[in-house]
Amino acid sequence: MLGTHGVLGMTLLLLIEQFLNGMQFGVFLFLISAGLTLVLGIMNVVNLAHGSLYMLGAYFASTFFGLTGSLIVSLVLMIPVMLLVGILIELVVLRTLYERDHMDQVLATFGLILFFNELVRIIWGVEAQPLTLPMWLSGNVEILPDAPYPVYRLVIIGVGMAVAAGLFWMITKTRMGMLIRAGASNRPMVGALGINIRFLYTMVFGLGAVFAGLAGLMAAPLQSVESGIGEDMLIFAFVVIVIGGIGSIRGALVASLIIGIFETVGRSILPVLMLEIVDSEAAQTAGPALASMLVYILMAVILFFKPQGLFPARTG
Amino acid sequence: MSEPLLKVEQLCKSFGGVVATDNLDFDVMPGEIHAVIGPNGAGKTTFVAQIAGMLKSDSGSITFDGNDIAGKTAPERSHMGLARSFQITSVFKNFTALENVALSIQAHAGHSFKFWKRASGDKTLIEPAQKILDDVGLGDKALNLAGNLAHGQQRQLEIAMALATSPKMLLLDEPTAGMGTEESEIMRKFLNDLKGDYSMLLIEHDMDTVFSLADRVTVLVYGRGIATGTPKEIRNNAEVRSAYLGEDE
Amino acid sequence: MLSKLKLSILIGSFLILAALPMVAESEMIDEPFYIDLMARVMIFSIAAMSLDFILGYGAMISFGHALYLGLGTYAVGIMAHYELTNGWMQLLVCISGTAFIAFILGLISLRTSGIYFIMITFALAQMFYFLGISLEAFGGDDGLPIDTRSEFFSFFDLNETWNMYYLILGTLVVAALVLWKIINSRFGMVVRGSHSNDARMQAIGFPTFKYRLAAFVIAGVVCGLAGFLLGNLTEFLTPEYMHWFRSGELMIMVMVGGMGTLFGPLFGAFAYLMMEDFLANFTEYWQFYFGPILILLVLFAKQGLWGMLPGKEDISDE
Incomplete structure (x- = not known):
């Protein structure tokens, strides 16, 4: 009896831990997809290069941290830099694509990816950039008795939730937020209101760049910072946006957490679970295989019932 | 009395909170041209889309040629003999x-x-x-x-494409939209030649076209039919004049 | 009908391709390397052409088309791994497998349109890429050598360079002819019609979904055949061919050749692979230069190589 209890307890702890890891991954996804969903929704532009902003954020973080030794100072430096990068990309490339069809947007922003991936190799070299956590963030806390959990991951979840709250406040309470919402659901209307729509687009893009950069900064100590890391996140962000509904911040948040948790928990639990059920060599292959497909299957299922995503922001 | 070819009963459609079609009753007799007029935003295009099968209705029934077609897709309706033209030229x-x-x-x-x-x-x-x-x-x-092709010719081609499906009835969404007086005149003559061979549901902005072609006219305001009658009756209807014609002329 | 100029260019190109092995191995040139290079170009030509079939003619911006290239190589590779080297059987598995997967993915993705369609085809193709990585039995992300090439006839050994080359050339010619016929058939008219205005097509009575789905499957199968050839040529199976980067490259080939021109992508594949080769020789960081070049091409040279030639072929016939 006692033995089973112990195993169960262990499994439960593992589950909680994986669940939190999933939330933390979900926060990254939210920070990336929040900006991207607005760009897609308001400007109707497919921007593949959004993942590059995440990558740039991580590279800037490693450099700034190397120079200053402080994660907070790095953050403060990173925000205006990413804003500037975002605005520059919008002015130089994205702006020329608004009137083009989706095919052109895909190819041109694909060109941006190639450019940025190679640019970071030229500037920072091919080796992964190191960034170790400062002491005050590298400890553990006991979330349950005898269940330590890294402080840093909790901080990420906290920051993510704070950003989400701030974003909701901005979207629902401020004038700019009102324009963004109007733009996401009814673009001609914003133009008709006599708003400087070019400026609005530029600001939204810059804001999205800062969020993606923030995700990159926070992820830098957890993963190796190297060329091409943005694209893996981009794929997840697409899944998030498809599930959440283009142009919907709320959809992006909900879908990010769903995908983050499904992906993380699925990857750790599914192979074990498969072994429990089938207990054979087949399971050793099938487990990881199924885990790698899980979120996409989830996306397909949701799409089947809701082709416009969970929170369709667009009307008409 | 023969049966109507198209019979619409208690048709409803709303988008979010906005009611586009409000308990609408409507019919078209065989060989008849029944025009629908109304100010902008009266729900005319929504109505056509519901009948053609591009939009699913919230409630109500649509009977065409004796069959309930509410659950049919647009291509299925086309095969039953309903042909539509579009407001925006879409050849x-x-x-x-x-x-x-x-x-x-x-x-x-x-x-x-x-x-x-x-x-x-x-x-x-x-x-x-x-x-x-x-x-x-x-x-x-x-x-x-x-x-x-010239704009007027494209509009004619559009109707030719509808005719090529050997329809029983034409749904014409503003066939004279964007036309000058001369082109409108040609289109009017063209439609007049088709009169009798096909039943038509004619959505139209141009009053000259409506009053010269239609056998009956229904006035649509905010998705509701406020009056139906012969062109003469509609011209003389006080409610219609105040709701619609007065503003327009 | 093709204009005289385009027809001459096309026939001329095929004649050059047909003569290439002899020339390349002649004493004067003696660069057998070109045979392999052009074999690759032709395989990507087939893949790009199949993408143009749905992208240029059907307006289905599939951003996961390389998936079928990868599936083709897996069909050959996995069967060869289990010593099933009969080419006809492999071909059957390749065709039915790619058709089945294209059917399922089409069923999911064609319910949507616009940006959604792009993102979904992208994500679903990536799913198979990750699946390939997780399949340790077939080498995971390292891939797996294919020990034996497909066996068709005893007198037609694919280990002979020339046989391999002419099989690829033959497939290219047949695929181009078949797709050209399809585009101008009744079926092709429906696909092209739904490109410009799907609502209109439905209004005149076409249930377009099933036609679009069929086109999606045809494109998948033709691209799968390209993968079948690629697996045989490179004698290697790897998930890398399914990566979205490859899908992006196929789109570039289509655009460089000329969207909606069917034969344009043949030249697009050639131009792209040569450009890549040239830039890579010239600098280690070739993508740094190619990225901006690509953006400029999109902005200023969208009609593509084939489109720049005088005479339009996809309309007003006879």
Whole structure:
């Protein structure tokens, strides 16, 4: 009896831990997809290069941290830099694509990816950039008795939730937020209101760049910072946006957490679970295989019932 | 009394909180032209889309030629004999006028999982298509790209494509939209020639067209039919004058 | 009908391709390396052409088309791994497998349109890429050598360079002819019609979904055949061919050749692979230069190589 209890307890702890890891991954996804969903929704532009902003954020973080030794100072430096990068990309490339069809947007922003991936190799070299956590963030806390959990991951979840709250406040309470919402659901209307729509687009893009950069900064100590890391996140962000509904911040948040948790928990639990059920060599292959497909299957299922995503922001 | 060809009862549709079609009753008798007029935003285009099967209705019934068609898709309705034209010209601009009409004929000539034979050399499509173009007076434009035709001609081609589906009834969404007086006059004559051969539901902005062609007119305001009658009755209806005609003229 | 100029260019190109092995191995040139290079170009030509079939003619911006290239190589590779080297059987598995997967993915993705369609085809193709990585039995992300090439006839050994080359050339010619016939058939008219205006097609009575789905499957199968050839040529199976980067490259080939021109992508594949080769020789960081070049091409040279030639072929026939 006692033995089973112990195993169960262990499994439960593992589950909680994986669940939190999933939330933390979900926060990254939210920070990336929040900006991207607005760009897609308001400007109707497919921007593949959004993942590059995440990558740039991580590279800037490693450099700034190397120079200053402080994660907070790095953050403060990173925000205006990413804003500037975002605005520059919008002015130089994205702006020329608004009137083009989706095919052109895909190819041109694909060109941006190639450019940025190679640019970071030229500037920072091919080796992964190191960034170790400062002491005050590298400890553990006991979330349950005898269940330590890294402080840093909790901080990420906290920051993510704070950003989400701030974003909701901005979207629902401020004038700019009102324009963004109007733009996401009814673009001609914003133009008709006599708003400087070019400026609005530029600001939204810059804001999205800062969020993606923030995700990159926070992820830098957890993963190796190297060329091409943005694209893996981009794929997840697409899944998030498809599930959440283009142009919907709320959809992006909900879908990010769903995908983050499904992906993380699925990857750790599914192979074990498969072994429990089938207990054979087949399971050793099938487990990881199924885990790698899980979120996409989830996306397909949701799409089947809701082709416009969970929170369709667009009307008409 | 013969049965109406199209009978709409208690039709409703709303978008979010906005009611576009509000318990609408409507019918078209065989051979009749029944026009629908109304100010902008009255729900005319929504109504056409519901009948053509592009929009699902919230409630109410649509009976066409004795069949309940509410659950049918747009292509199914086309095969039952309902043909529509669009408010915004939507001919296939990269195809020739002939190919446009041939495509319509093809849609009603069995399935199109035919992968080998050249469609544009297929006499069973080209010959009837040419005949329809001749009938509508576009015969000499057959090999022109549809996108290169004049606006009025594109609108005529649009109706030719509807005719090529051998319909029982035409749903015409503002056939004179964007036309000058001269082009409108030609279109009016053209529709008048079709009168009697086809039943028509005519959505129209241009009052001259409506009053010269229609047998009956229904006035739509905020999705509700506020009056139905002969053109003469509608002209003299006080409620209609205040709600609509007064503003327009 | 093709203009005289385009027809001559096309026939001329095929004649050059047909003569290439002899020339390349002649004493004067003696660069057998070109045979392999052009074999690759032709395989990507087939893949790009199949993408143009749905992208240029059907307006289905599939951003996961390389998936079928990868599936083709897996069909050959996995069967060869289990010593099933009969080429006809492999071909059957390749065709039915790619058709089945294209059917399922089409069923999911064609319910949507616009940006959604792009993102979904992208994500679903990536799913198979990750699946390939997780399949340790077939080498995971390292891939797996294919020990034996497909066996068709005893007198037609694919280990002979020339046989391999002419099989690829033959497939290219047949695929181009078949797709050209399809585009101009009744079926092709439906696909092209739904490109410009799907609502209009439905209104005149076409249930377009099933036609679009069929086109999606045809494109998948043709691209799968390209993968079948690629697996045989490179004698290697790897998930890398399914990566979205490859899908992007196929789109570039289509655009460089000319969207909606069918034969344009043949030249697009050639131009792209040569450009890549040239830039890579010239600098280690070739993508740094190619990225901006690509953006400029999109902005200023969208009609593509084939489109720049005088005469339009996809309209007003006879």
